[in-house]
Amino acid sequence: MVKKQxxxxxxxxxxARAAEVxxxxxxxxxxxxxxxxxxxxxxxxxxxxxxxxEFCVDEEGTMLxxxxxxxxxxxxxxxxxxxxIEDLESMATIDxxxxxLGPAQSRADILVFAxxxxxxxxxxxxxxxxxFDTNGQPEVARAMGTFSVTRGTNSLxxxxxxxxxxx
Amino acid sequence: xxxxxxxxxxxxxxxFRFLGFEITDVDDDCIHARMEQSARHVGNPVLKAYHGGITxxxxxxxxxxxxxxxxxxxxxxxxxLTVDYLRPALVGTLFVRAxxxxxxxxxxxIETVAWQKDPAKPVAKxxxxxxxx
Numbered sequence: 001m002v003k004k005q006x007x008x009x010x011x012x013x014x015x016a017r018a019a020e021v022x023x024x025x026x027x028x029x030x031x032x033x034x035x036x037x038x039x040x041x042x043x044x045x046x047x048x049x050x051x052x053x054e055f056c057v058d059e060e061g062t063m064l065x066x067x068x069x070x071x072x073x074x075x076x077x078x079x080x081x082x083x084x085i086e087d088l089e090s091m092a093t094i095d096x097x098x099x100x101l102g103p104a105q106s107r108a109d110i111l112v113f114a115x116x117x118x119x120x121x122x123x124x125x126x127x128x129x130x131x132f133d134t135n136g137q138p139e140v141a142r143a144m145g146t147f148s149v150t151r152g153t154n155s156l157x158x159x160x161x162x163x164x165x166x167x
Numbered sequence: 168x169x170x171x172x173x174x175x176x177x178x179x180x181x182x183f184r185f186l187g188f189e190i191t192d193v194d195d196d197c198i199h200a201r202m203e204q205s206a207r208h209v210g211n212p213v214l215k216a217y218h219g220g221i222t223x224x225x226x227x228x229x230x231x232x233x234x235x236x237x238x239x240x241x242x243x244x245x246x247x248l249t250v251d252y253l254r255p256a257l258v259g260t261l262f263v264r265a266x267x268x269x270x271x272x273x274x275x276x277i278e279t280v281a282w283q284k285d286p287a288k289p290v291a292k293x294x295x296x297x298x299x300x
Binding site: 072 | 180184185206207220223224227248249250251
């Protein structure tokens with residue numbers, strides 16, 4: 001069984017494994033986004049979402065809909081919290097605020113960085129940013145999120161570990 | 168724009184087809200829509216609830232459709248958004264209503280509400296700003 005442990009020399013490997021468990025147990029929309037974990041650490045995660053014309057606003061598939069960026073941030077915040085909060089039992093998004101800094105116009109992969117920059121007993125605070133995997137392009141979005149957190153001994157990680165894929 | 172014209176315009180947007188909603192009612196300042204849940208909307212592996220990003224995307228889609236409808240803009244430019252998640256959006260149909268709160272010359276502000284069985288018990292509310300120029 002995978003355990004999240006801080007202050008352990010193996011902690012980065014364990015975190016990577018925990019992130020993979022999270023991704024493997026995904027279903028529905030997260031599967032549609034086809035997220036790949038590029039970095040998984042206590043202080044933040046980086047995910048890659050491959051180009052998908054289904055998420056675009058135009059038939060030519062050159063511009064992503066803003067909603068997909070919001071969805072990506074929501075997912076990335078969830079994973080950042082999952083890794084950063086040791087005794088996480090469950091969480092729910094309280095609110096999200098997203099700023100669209102420019103048109104999301106590219107066929108390149110999308111990258112997202114998300115961090116849980118503060119956690120209290122009941123609340124996790126997140127920030128994130130999104131950019132295309134191309135040289136020199138500015139960020140396309142920034143976001144803040146707030147999550148309601150339930151802590152306890154029935155860890156979400158154990159729950160995911162005992163479930164089959166996509167359950 | 169008539170309801171049929173608005174629906175035809177929505178049908179030409181790949182991401183709107185991915186979401187699979189239907190505009191049900193339209194007047195000058197308000198648009199209603201509904202969306203049946205499909206497997207690809209699910210975000211929570213435990214509750215089988217809608218992914219928060221799907222609820223937000225649905226609200227943003229209807230908000231931008233309200234802007235398109237009022238200003239005859241094909242693709243309104245979103246500036247920012249705030250989504251307030253009030254209840255879990257569980258298995259079942261999701262309804263969204265978008266109201267135009269500000270009709271500026273350069274800017275518009277749209278308020279949305281999403282609910283399931285009871286409009287008095289919203290699952291989420293949204294506030295969206297769009298650039299009109």
